[in-house]
Amino acid sequence: MKSYSMQKVRSLRGEISVPGDKSISHRSIMLGSIANGVTRVTGFLRGEDALATLGAFRAMGVQIDDDGSNVTIHGKGLRGLVEPTDVLDCGNSGTSMRLLSGLLAGQNFFSVLTGDQYLRNRPMKRVVAPLTKMGGRILGRAGGEKAPLAIVGSRLTGIHYDSPVSSAQVKSAIMLAGLYADGETVVREPHLSRDHSERMLRHFGATVETFDGGVKVCGGTELSARDIAVPGDISSAAFFLVAALIVPHADLLIRGVGVNPTRTGIIDILQAMGGRVTLENLREESGEPVADLHVLGSCMKGVEISGELVPRAIDEFPVICVAAAMAEGKTVVRGAEELRVKETDRIAAMATNLRQAGVEVIEHPDGMEIVGRGALSGCTVDSFGDHRIAMSMLIAGLVASGETTVNDVDCIATSFPGFFDLLQGVISR
Numbered sequence: 078m079k080s081y082s083m084q085k086v087r088s089l090r091g092e093i094s095v096p097g098d099k100s101i102s103h104r105s106i107m108l109g110s111i112a113n114g115v116t117r118v119t120g121f122l123r124g125e126d127a128l129a130t131l132g133a134f135r136a137m138g139v140q141i142d143d144d145g146s147n148v149t150i151h152g153k154g155l156r157g158l159v160e161p162t163d164v165l166d167c168g169n170s171g172t173s174m175r176l177l178s179g180l181l182a183g184q185n186f187f188s189v190l191t192g193d194q195y196l197r198n199r200p201m202k203r204v205v206a207p208l209t210k211m212g213g214r215i216l217g218r219a220g221g222e223k224a225p226l227a228i229v230g231s232r233l234t235g236i237h238y239d240s241p242v243s244s245a246q247v248k249s250a251i252m253l254a255g256l257y258a259d260g261e262t263v264v265r266e267p268h269l270s271r272d273h274s275e276r277m278l279r280h281f282g283a284t285v286e287t288f289d290g291g292v293k294v295c296g297g298t299e300l301s302a303r304d305i306a307v308p309g310d311i312s313s314a315a316f317f318l319v320a321a322l323i324v325p326h327a328d329l330l331i332r333g334v335g336v337n338p339t340r341t342g343i344i345d346i347l348q349a350m351g352g353r354v355t356l357e358n359l360r361e362e363s364g365e366p367v368a369d370l371h372v373l374g375s376c377m378k379g380v381e382i383s384g385e386l387v388p389r390a391i392d393e394f395p396v397i398c399v400a401a402a403m404a405e406g407k408t409v410v411r412g413a414e415e416l417r418v419k420e421t422d423r424i425a426a427m428a429t430n431l432r433q434a435g436v437e438v439i440e441h442p443d444g445m446e447i448v449g450r451g452a453l454s455g456c457t458v459d460s461f462g463d464h465r466i467a468m469s470m471l472i473a474g475l476v477a478s479g480e481t482t483v484n485d486v487d488c489i490a491t492s493f494p495g496f497f498d499l500l501q502g503v504i505s506r
């Protein structure tokens with residue numbers, strides 16, 4: 078297992094672009110594969126998670142070419158996938174496993190989904206239960222809670238489902254199953270989660286109706302291939318946003334970042350903390366808003382985060398914790414119990430690691446309190462096998478005294494290939 082050590086930096090400046098959005102990359106392969114015609118994807122994220130999705134569709138008979146620039150998907154239509162001859166390995170990717178569960182539940186073949194030690198420990202009943210209500214037949218370990226999941230493709234019927242969690246993976250799994258179901262499928266959620274599936278389905282010509290609190294899809298409609306330009310991932314940009322805010326006098330421009338309002342909680346939170354982040358050159362590509370983000374070193378203060386902001390910033394909490402530790406005053410996060418069921422328990426992991434860096438952290442079942450002290454001490458910490466914990470602690474290392482070592486950093490490749498080079502390119506010591 079590789080470790081990486083970071084020393085305190087003197088400054089951070091430059092112009093960068095971050096790799097493509099992970100959520101949109103997964104969905105481009107899924108919808109491109111079941112559409113009629115050829116879908117060309119630019120900006121596809123070649124991280125392990127999205128590549129796991131790509132591998133799964135190749136294993137179901139879809140021709141997907143990658144010339145290093147464009148990914149070209151030769152769509153097979155709604156009913157064109159074929160039974161895979163082996164289990165489908167989703168690696169570390171919850172998005173692959175949960176969305177695939179929905180898509181596979183309505184096929185006319187058998188399939189098995191598995192993943193790495195972290196993914197096999199994450200909750201799957203949240204998709205298995207509603208898919209079973211639709212007529213899906215899915216078995217898994219621990220009574221269907223854990224992968225491997227064995228899926229016997231079945232005839233599905235649309236349902237009206239009130240999801241207890243604000244989760245785009247749950248919502249998307251049910252919507253994808255809904256494409257194969259008789260009648261209409263409606264999903265409601267407590268707060269709006271990312272809506273990339275809704276947007277991309279519409280881009281591919283599906284009838285998708287969104288209303289306050291939910292979404293409706295109708296089964297049986299064929300999709301038409303459409304080209305997709307994947308914007309930069311705001312969840313990857315988040316590490317650079319926080320880096321530039323906490324390094325004194327930093328000045329950074331991040332070009333071409335997806336700024337879908339269901340994903341911009343990080344910007345709202347950092348601005349509320351006093352962070353100088355501005356959106357420039359706002360435009361739209363493939364049905365998704367995109368902008369350049371300009372960020373300047375800032376003095377920040379603690380804030381309270383809860384409610385609808387939580388799903389809008391769900392993957393950014395580890396690095397928000399670093400911003401909070403460098404701010405003045407207390408930051409309180411509540412209503413974020415979902416953080417406990419990500420690649421690792423992100424509340425426990427960040428509490429443990431920030432305490433190592435000298436920060437006072439109080440844990441709650443659904444969140445945490447971080448007492449900002451505007452300074453961090455160098456330390457040695459673990460990634461807990463979680464890419465976002467690894468990158469967050471390396472960002473902390475930019476401003477910590479002495480040296481910060483993060484153990485087990487290979488996981489960064491799941492979402493952010495090129496992270497180290499990009500960071501090295503903007504810092505100076």
Ligand SMILES: O=C(O)C1=C[C@@H](OP(=O)(O)O)[C@@H](O)[C@H](O)C1
Pocket residue numbers: 099100101171172243244245246247249270271391392415
């Ligand atoms: O649908 C998606 O692409 C994702 C949804 C979120 O998960 P949940 O739906 O579990 O909140 C997020 O954490 C994950 O990184 C990607």
Ligand SMILES: C=C(OP(=O)(O)O)C(=O)O
Pocket residue numbers: 126169170171172173392419420465492
């Ligand atoms: C939670 C994440 O992804 P997934 O659920 O797809 O593993 C993430 O990327 O932070």
